[in-house]
Amino acid sequence: MMVFTVVVVGLMVGVEFAVSFVLNPILDALPDDAGQLGRAHGGRMLGALMPFWYVGSLILSAIWAVTAWHEPGTGLVVVAAALLVVSVIMSVVLLVPINNRSKTWTPENRPDDWKEQGKRWDRYHYVRVAVIIAAFALLTTALA
Structure with a gap:
């Protein structure tokens, strides 16, 4: 169960790290509206999966x-679980509202400030990634 928890959280960290430092920079470099359309698709796809992954990681850590x-x-596991609570709260309060708007955008209906909203989501996401990396580090240390 402990190893399973570390693997689940580690995979989540890997996906979220890749979103921040690989996928979004690639999408942002695409020409015309392709990047915005890619982000909207990613928001729909990952937006459907990540709530279960975040809450599941928290439940596994609590167990x-x-x-x-x-x-x-x-004690390290308890602190890691507390950090995962922080990540869930950050998600619900800061990131999900932006994601829920941006996943419906097309070049025809996006707001004028769509780039600024995307950059705000990215900034919040960087902090969330740091929080879940810290939780993962604590869990791996507790396992060792």
């Missing part, structure tokens, strides 16, 4: 903390 309460490293 780990409860079942290993008196074992060494449990």
Whole structure:
């Protein structure tokens, strides 16, 4: 169960890291409206998957903390779970509202400030990635 939790959280970190530092820069470099359309598609696709991944990671971490309460490293798991709570709150309060708007945009209906909203989402996402990386590091340390 502990290894499974680390793998699930690690894969989530990898996907989110790739979104920030690989996929979005590629999409932003595409000509014309292709990048905006790609981001909208990614928002729909990942927007459907990531809530389950984030909440699932939090639940797995909480189960780990409860079942290993008196074992060494449990404090690290508790802090990691708290960081995952922060990431879920950040998602719901900061990122999901922007994503819910941007996933419906086309070149014909996007607002004038669509690029600024995308950059705001990126900034929030960088912070969220740092938070989940910290949680992953704590979980891997607790496993070791």
